[in-house]
Amino acid sequence: MRRPLSLALTIALIAGCAPASSPTDASAAAAPQARALDLTNADDNLTALVKMRCSLDPEQDVVTWWKGTIFANLPEKAPQAILGFEGFNVCRTVPQEDGTWQFRSRELSFYRDLATGELIDTWVNPFTGLTNEVVHVANDPVSHVFSNRTRAGDPNIYPWIEKGGDLMLTFNVPLTYPNPLSPDEFPEESSGPMYTGSEHFMFFTPRAAIDDPSLKSAPASYGWTRIGPWLPWMKMGTAPGNLLYIAQGHKVAGIDDLPADMRERIARDFPQYATAPDSWYQPNATSWTYYKKIMEQRRAGESAQ
Numbered sequence: 001m002r003r004p005l006s007l008a009l010t011i012a013l014i015a016g017c018a019p020a021s022s023p024t025d026a027s028a029a030a031a032p033q034a035r036a037l038d039l040t041n042a043d044d045n046l047t048a049l050v051k052m053r054c055s056l057d058p059e060q061d062v063v064t065w066w067k068g069t070i071f072a073n074l075p076e077k078a079p080q081a082i083l084g085f086e087g088f089n090v091c092r093t094v095p096q097e098d099g100t101w102q103f104r105s106r107e108l109s110f111y112r113d114l115a116t117g118e119l120i121d122t123w124v125n126p127f128t129g130l131t132n133e134v135v136h137v138a139n140d141p142v143s144h145v146f147s148n149r150t151r152a153g154d155p156n157i158y159p160w161i162e163k164g165g166d167l168m169l170t171f172n173v174p175l176t177y178p179n180p181l182s183p184d185e186f187p188e189e190s191s192g193p194m195y196t197g198s199e200h201f202m203f204f205t206p207r208a209a210i211d212d213p214s215l216k217s218a219p220a221s222y223g224w225t226r227i228g229p230w231l232p233w234m235k236m237g238t239a240p241g242n243l244l245y246i247a248q249g250h251k252v253a254g255i256d257d258l259p260a261d262m263r264e265r266i267a268r269d270f271p272q273y274a275t276a277p278d279s280w281y282q283p284n285a286t287s288w289t290y291y292k293k294i295m296e297q298r299r300a301g302e303s304a305q
Helices: 007-017 021-029 042-053 207-211 261-269 287-304
Strands: 062-073 080-095 100-110 123-124 131-133 137-141 144-146 160-162 166-178 193-205 223-228 242-252
Touching: 007 207, 021 042, 042 080, 042 100, 042 166, 042 193, 042 207, 042 223, 062 223, 080 261, 137 287, 166 207, 193 207
Parallel strands: none
Antiparallel strands: 062 080, 062 242, 080 100, 100 137, 100 144, 123 131, 160 166, 166 193, 193 223, 223 242
16 A cells, blocks of 8 residues: 655655755745545545544644433333433554554543433432433443455545545444343343444545645544433333434543543543553444453352442
8 A cells, every 4th residue: 555655754755855945945845745546446435534534644632522411212202302421532553564444443422411401420210210320431442453355455545435525434333233231141232132223423634634735633523313222221121212312512622621520530540541542452342241351240249248
């Protein structure tokens, strides 16, 4: 794969090839020149994805913030808003010798009271009448490999759409896999032997920023939708219905741009989430695996007493 040139190398190449000129002309010649990426080319297409989603600089941490609402879907009833949530992902993308990029990240998301907007640690479940302990989202890692090739070895062309100076990209992710919380071990928390749901991402970024070689990370905003089972901590088991998540977000300058109450929680409970992972590790964490980890730790602590 042809790698994106560093800014320093780009400037050096331009300066080395330029004819003698006045200082003013030389400065202008040394500035990196925008080149429209060819999104039908797998290498350029991948470069655009990495630059939009994270950064072409493997040393740069990029923070993407989101905020949204969770709706409960019950049979034959209109969706009901039950919770707010707000969180962030902190990522770093690192190029590999085979032309792929490792997307290394972790993310936190906190549940909020719909009326007050405050972070909550307990929740009165309107469907059971019980007060549930809230388990916030703390997923580490959330990592992927971005490639310019499909598993079959064909060019991987992500389906960008260009309109009005913007680039748009949608990912639809249908999901089904064995539920980490088995019904036998977690009868109150498990929705069944299989996890079934879907996630849908819609990204938006300026075409000019994607083509600007002076930028390693392009501004981006996005919408996110998820359909999934009741959260384990709601203790709804196999009750009919599911959850619908609707959120929007965009890149921010860093952790300091997050709300004060979130920054306080990060410093107190999740200090490692202030930076992206500095190495690659698996498997990815989810709300379900994180909940299982917490419950197993508690059970181990109780049995040791």
